[in-house]
Every structure is written in structure tokens, then in C-alpha cells.
Amino acid sequence: MQKTIYRKKEGESLFKEAYDRTLQEWDVPYGSSYVNTRFGRTHVIAAGPKGAEPLVLLHGFGFSSTMWKDNIKDLSEQYRVYALDFVGDINRSVATKQIESKADCANWFSDVLDELHLHKANVMGMSYGGFLALVFAILLPNRVDKLITICPGASLQKQKKQFFLRSLHAGIFPSAQNIDRFIRYMSADASKIDSTIRYQFIVAMQNCIPRIKVFASYLTDDELQKIEAPTLLLIGNxxxxxxxxxxxxxxxRFIPKLDAHLIKDAGHGVTLEQPQVVDQHVLQFLQK
Structure with a gap:
């Protein structure tokens, strides 16, 4: 049985209140539901016209699907958007079995698509979600239409030791001051990040522990060459x-059909710092 993500019993209500507070600020109509997978119940937030071309969103590590708050309006105008809470991370999904490999990640994603009655979808991920999106394109080429990976965790380069140590410090000593310092370290300008999302991240880190065994990692040349989907890569300068x-x-050099852009005035949190710029690139890419 999967361990709970909550540090203490009271942490569950504190986190869910922060999650719901962010979701209430989404400025589009949405639906919230659960789908069953072999790894537990996955929470899905859906928005946009039913029957439209599907776009699946994968959030960053320690965040949740609510992080798409500043992107959802643009993305859901023409696409049926499904924002997935990755099981084991800090969100509203309920894991019953731990994901322990890339193959497990792919099996989870395949289960979700089956439950949503989607044979194939455009897939977009940020940070850890960007890593997952690449993994899905590698292992499930027939289920990924177009791929959008935004500042993918590791994947293309090995992460700097300082990034790892700062991430670890914020997780072990999750005071509001330490977490806020970590947010500022990751950002080109932290003042651009929505205050409600920042608050949810602080509450999440203080009251929860991600139960994930598959961390973002360096992908080999052979793995990257297996990506068949047209790919958009966005990274902050x-x-x-x-x-x-x-x-x-x-x-x-290794992804066959690549369109890549360096986003000005953005750090690791590209979608949070420059949401309109990201949306413009994404929509232009999807509509090609």
C-alpha cells in the first residue's frame, strides 16, 4: 500500500484548502473527476470544448495541475485540455501502488488515456512533467501526437549539483522562508509568479512529502532519437x-522533429513567469 503524502494528519486539510483555493481562481469553466489506473485514482481537471482535439498537461514536481492557472484560458479555447495530477506527487490523486520505473510511468499514462477514451493526444509537460512527456513520447509513440516539453527536468543535460542541493534543502527544512528563497532562486523574477500558486507550493512543501521513486534523469542519445512526435522545446534563458x-x-542533434526556443526573462518556472509567451509558442506549434 502506498504511503500517504501527508507529513501529519492535519496537513491533508491544509493542503486541500490551498489546492482548491488555486483552482477556484481558474477563469474558465472546468470539470474535476477521477479515473482508475493500476497505480491508484488519478485526479483530472478538464476544460475546453468537448470533442475538440485533446491536450494533456503534466505539472512540475511538488506542484499540481492547478499550476496551469495562468495558461488554461488560452489553451482551452480551441482544445479539450486534461490536466493530470501525477500519482505520488503532491496533489489530489490517490496512489495505491508506487511508480518505480519509466515503464510504470508509461503504463500509468496509458491507463489514464484509456479511461478518458483517448487513443492519442497532444502532450505538454513542465519541469518534471516535461521529463514525463519525453518518456511517454519515447515509450508510447503511438499515443503522443505532438509533444511540448518545457524546461524538462534533467532529460537533456545533467542537473547542476547546486540545483539538487537547494531542492533538497527546501524539502528537508520547509520553512516559509526557505521555500520562498528556493522559488526566488529558480526564477528570473519571482514577483511575476502568481501569489496563490506560490502560497499553494509553500503549504504543499510544509505539509506533504512526494512519494515518487522515479526522478527526472538524463535521457540517452538513443532514447531521444526514438521520439517520433513533432516536438516543441521551451527553456528559460x-x-x-x-x-x-x-x-x-x-x-x-537527437530529437528528429524539433522546434526549440529560448524564452527571455524566465528561469526554471517558465510557464509561471511568462505564461502569455509560452501560450503563444504552444498554440502556434499545435496549429501548424
Whole structure:
């Protein structure tokens, strides 16, 4: 049985209140539901016209699907958007079995698509979600239409030791001050990040522990060459986990159908810092 993500019993209500508070600020109509997978119940937030081309969103590590608050209006105008809470991370999904490998990740995603009655979908991920999106494109090529990976965790370059240590420090000593300092470290300008999302992340880190065994990791040349889907790569020019130019250069060498852009005035939290710029690139790419 999967361990709970909550540090203490009272942490569950505190986190869910923060989650719901962020979701209430979504400025589009949405539906909230659960689908069953072999790894537990996955929470799905759906928005946009039913029957429209599907776009699946995968959130960053320690965040949740509510993080798409500043993107959802643009993305859901023409697409049926499904924002997934990855099982084991800090969100409203309920894991019953731990995901322990990339193959498990792919099986979870396949289960979700089956439950949503989607044979194939456009897939977009941010940070850890960007890593997952790449993994799905590699292992499930027939189920990924177009791929959008935004500042993917590791994947294209090995993460800097400082990034790992700062992440670890914020998780072990989750005071509001330490977490806020970590947010500022990851951002080019932390003042651009929505205050409600920042609050949810602080509450999440203080009251929860992600129960994930598969961490973002470096993908081999052979793995990247297996990606068949047209791919959009977006990375902030102030990315801190690795050299953004080196990541784009390597992706260009090994991902066959790549469209890559460096986003100005953004750090690791590209979608949170420059949501309108991201949306513009994403929609132009999807509509090609």
C-alpha cells in the first residue's frame, strides 16, 4: 500500500484548502473527476470544448495541475485540455501502488488515456512533467501526437549539483522562508509568479512529502532519437538546473522533429513567469 503524502494528519486539510483555493481562481469553466489506473485514482481537471482535439498537461514536481492557472484560458479555447495530477506527487490523486520505473510511468499514462477514451493526444509537460512527456513520447509513440516539453527536468543535460542541493534543502527544512528563497532562486523574477500558486507550493512543501521513486534523469542519445512526435522545446534563458543553450543544442542533434526556443526573462518556472509567451509558442506549434 502506498504511503500517504501527508507529513501529519492535519496537513491533508491544509493542503486541500490551498489546492482548491488555486483552482477556484481558474477563469474558465472546468470539470474535476477521477479515473482508475493500476497505480491508484488519478485526479483530472478538464476544460475546453468537448470533442475538440485533446491536450494533456503534466505539472512540475511538488506542484499540481492547478499550476496551469495562468495558461488554461488560452489553451482551452480551441482544445479539450486534461490536466493530470501525477500519482505520488503532491496533489489530489490517490496512489495505491508506487511508480518505480519509466515503464510504470508509461503504463500509468496509458491507463489514464484509456479511461478518458483517448487513443492519442497532444502532450505538454513542465519541469518534471516535461521529463514525463519525453518518456511517454519515447515509450508510447503511438499515443503522443505532438509533444511540448518545457524546461524538462534533467532529460537533456545533467542537473547542476547546486540545483539538487537547494531542492533538497527546501524539502528537508520547509520553512516559509526557505521555500520562498528556493522559488526566488529558480526564477528570473519571482514577483511575476502568481501569489496563490506560490502560497499553494509553500503549504504543499510544509505539509506533504512526494512519494515518487522515479526522478527526472538524463535521457540517452538513443532514447531521444526514438521520439517520433513533432516536438516543441521551451527553456528559460535564466534556467538554473543546467545550461539552457547546451540543452537546446543537444536536443537539436537527437530529437528528429524539433522546434526549440529560448524564452527571455524566465528561469526554471517558465510557464509561471511568462505564461502569455509560452501560450503563444504552444498554440502556434499545435496549429501548424
Amino acid at each position: 535564466h534556467e538554473v538546473q543546467y545550461n539552457p543553450n547546451a540543452a537546446i543544442e543537444r536536443a537539436g
